[in-house]
Amino acid sequence: MEVAPRSGCAINAAVEVLGDPWTMLVLRDIMFGNRRHFRELVAGSEEGIATNILASRLKRLVEGGLLTRDDARRGQRAMYSLTEAGIQVLPIMAALGTWGLAHRDGEQRLRVRAELLRDGGPELVDAMMDELRELHLGIPRPDANAPRPSEQLAAAYEAAMRDAGRDSA
């Protein structure tokens, strides 16, 4: 299924898979929202992804080795999991978020996550990748007692929501 890359450049190789807005948004929702099923990815999409676009991007991500699809048993829905290559997209995601925060306006509710990732630096990105390996690949985290980054993100999000509520009161 894979066509020959347009050049042997590593950046080109990456953008041939990842240089598409919907592809990154689908990966974002799987990573940060832990949405693993088609319907969750449609229903939760902030950008209102269309079902045909979602289907094509999931298919490409599976073919490109960034996701695996657990074929559903009869009556169950297929579940998608990140591969190691998919998990390693997280540093690119963090860099995109940092750029978006600096150079584009956004909504406070949705900025919190990118701010935390930016301020947490490579250590937080590494810890998040460990958490994704646990969730998607069943590999235990190196320090099982360390707080989960997803909990930090959720706490920061809730705090931002409380502040927003107070401001508008």
Next chain:
Amino acid sequence: MEVAPRSGCAINAAVEVLGDPWTMLVLRDIMFGNRRHFRELVAGSEEGIATNILASRLKRLVEGGLLTRDDARRGQRAMYSLTEAGIQVLPIMAALGTWGLAHRDGEQRLRVRAELLRDGGPELVDAMMDELRELHLGIPRPDANAPRPSEQLAAAYEAAMRDAGRDSA
């Protein structure tokens, strides 16, 4: 010219501008190849960019505030310069290169640059951004006596070429 973003998410904001393979390749060639004119960008393209695609991507990058276009005097060619927002795409580029190196095959000649950027870490990326600020914005580098990252990249590339020559001899 700008349309409303699909959501207030910082990652979405970034991919609405940068989530296109040709956009990233044009920025790469401006950043690493110091190609500042339309014809250089066409002639030097490893991926064989088409002139209509290049024209549309340059226009969008100017509208999006990542490039400025110096309008040519009669008989001269227009020159493109990175803005601060354009220069700050470099960490995303480095992250894409690191991913491509790890998860896709490539050509040694073209991998060298991404390898150096990966191994140099955030310090090298910062130094390269300073060099781009000097070249594109006329802002002197903080340490004018420090070696230029572009020279390190060129030296690494030449060494890799010599090794490749030796291997095939």
